[in-house]
Amino acid sequence: MKRFLLVLTLVPALVASGGTLYLNILHTNDIHGGIVPTEATFMNPDFPPMMGGGAYIASYVEDVREECRENGEYCVLIDAGDIYQGTPTGNYGTGRFVMEWMNVMGYDMMTVGNHDLDDGADNLLALCEQADFPVICTNFVNSSTGEIPHPIVPYVMMEFDGVEVAFIGLATPDTYGLVTPELLEGFVFLNELETTERYVREVRENGADVVILVSHLGQPGDPERYLERVFDAWEQGKEYAKDFAMNNAELTCMVHGIDLVVSGHIHLGLLEPWINPVTHTPVVQGYANGTGIGRIRLAIDTGTGTVVGFDMPEGEEYVSLLHDEYWPDPEVAELIEGFRSVAEAGMDQVVAEALEQIPRGGAEHPVGRLIADAMLWNTGADVALMNRGGIRAAIPRGPVTPRIIYQVLPFEEDLFLMELSGAELKAVLETGMQGRRRDMEIGGLTATRDQSMPDGEKMGNILVGGEPWHPDSTYLFVTTGYLAQGNVGYEIMLGHEAVPAGLTLMEAVIAYMEDLGEFEADDRTRIIWTGE
Structure with missing residues (x-):
């Protein structure tokens, strides 16, 4: 009360002049x-x-x-x-x-x-x-x-x-x-x-x-x-x-x-x-x-x-x-x-064991790294990009079931492949670094991000699969249908042919976890911010 x-x-002017009704x-x-x-x-x-x-x-x-x-x-x-x-x-x-x-x-x-x-x-x-x-x-x-x-x-x-x-x-x-x-x-x-x-x-x-x-x-x-x-x-x-x-x-x-x-x-x-x-x-x-x-x-x-x-x-x-x-x-x-x-038929079958909680957060996080790695493992791509907004929960410590994975990835995404030159790949990834955007979950690539540089020029020290990136090399890139269709500012992807990978994101994560058997959180940062 x-x-x-x-x-x-x-609001003293609003003293009741008639009766008072209560609307819940x-x-x-x-x-x-x-x-x-x-x-x-x-x-x-x-x-x-x-x-x-x-x-x-x-x-x-x-x-x-x-x-x-x-x-x-x-x-x-x-x-x-x-x-x-x-x-x-x-x-x-x-x-x-x-x-x-x-x-x-x-x-x-x-x-x-x-x-x-x-x-x-x-x-x-x-x-x-x-x-x-x-x-x-x-x-x-x-x-x-x-x-x-x-x-x-x-x-x-x-x-x-x-x-x-x-x-x-x-x-x-x-x-x-x-x-x-x-x-x-x-x-x-x-x-x-x-x-x-x-x-x-x-x-x-x-x-x-x-x-x-x-x-x-x-x-x-x-x-x-x-x-x-x-x-x-x-x-x-x-x-x-x-x-x-x-x-x-x-x-x-x-x-x-x-x-x-x-x-x-x-x-x-x-x-x-x-x-x-x-x-x-x-x-x-x-x-x-x-x-x-x-x-x-x-x-x-x-x-x-x-x-x-x-x-x-x-x-x-x-x-x-x-x-x-x-x-x-x-x-x-x-x-x-x-x-x-x-x-929910079949949603409680155990597929793997998380040895600790796999957290998510407002910046690059272990759940995102795990998902990006699953995308690479299933498709053989060189670089994977997952949108952070599609990741909705952490993975709790203990047995992992499809039900838990669904809580993490509820949007039933398909995976798509693109063949990109090094320059094209960098242009796509720079899109996710415009301003202070931090919605990228990356697999297969490490880099620095210099916030003092203008948009389109923030990435440096790029390694793909541990090897130096080259603008003229060709890379196989995997991402979700959501990003491939130009959503959340990634219109640049509409200029490249996207080929269905033949499986969903959830299928890729389940298969990867089954292969791992048990796993821990990967706490190694892949995009390191500098020039703050």
Whole structure:
């Protein structure tokens, strides 16, 4: 209740003039197929407790709904995108099992995440057809007509005790660089700022008293850094703009009239809402993978239709559903177990033994080195490149199964080979070093990286297979389909013929681990930074 009273104190003009209704917002984001329980290895890597999963979320939601019925309050269940890509159960049928679970849960709405388009726009629209609730998104439109494709709608209006509440959906335009372009053919993403301003204005004109933005732009963990950039631009008399999508911290500086942002895309849970210092818009965001659920309760004056405060009934905004503290819904647990029996056959066969935890991190890391080496071993290539964003977990110490490998590599990538000259190879790798990019996991090559040099000239002391690199030599290069198709800034690869290697990344890693039998973390840095 402390936060609720603080907000009332900060906004003394918003003293209730009529009755007060309470609207509980329950929200998930970036579930990534996590309707199956997750091991909380971050708490104890050797003996991780279990947490989350669809049955535990279902039980918690029903408890809150019952509490609201008893207290005369209202409850809305929202998802902020990225629902299925990430587990065998989630990926099976390209999201059908997750959508079936969401229907059973009685979700009120969701917006579109970038990974909801990993299997193409047609698959997304099929999932939207399957949904028993509206999918809201304002800025995903047909490139020919400019219309939002059916059955997606830009927003929904809900009425509570005479107060009209609008829920507006927003996707990240950065989806362009995160999804294979051919899968988005016929559709475009409109600018997030212009679109949000348009629809906030439209819903207000249509009678909305309260506006809630369900946004897949993401809320960063260091919003002050982005606010500083906004304020610097304003001090110079400039409009703030970026070459890629804004995050919610930036967007809420620009757009007035939003009462709450429910955020997804960045897998960082906020234990209390972040409040924009310019517009005073609060932003909430949960952790990923179905490990828990967010809950914020808005207090709304029914006389003025304004939000006069909020609180977190659980003490913190995000509720981690640890299994020793919460109970599952038995019927939903049975439903999900049926999904798992189909999707996870053979996932628990031991393929190798990790003698220690194989960590991942924000820079070059042992899991990335292991994966790149697996790519080399299977294909006979000279150099391998793996994108760090495709690696989603560390490998725990002990027996390694396909289930564990899937948690590390959930995106079902194919491998592709390219024959490159030394100069072409260097140009490709320099792409991953532009600015301060650090998203490369390399195999077969070592080098130095001089940050004092301009883009395109940072690499030095290059060795391939332990031998000096030469610009006129020919090298066999292996990478993922995701990078070969020009994603995350690697458009340079589109200029080279990519030949299928005939196996998936996961197949390559399993085969390599089986050959190793047991393995340890490789802590030797392959790209050494200098000139910082």
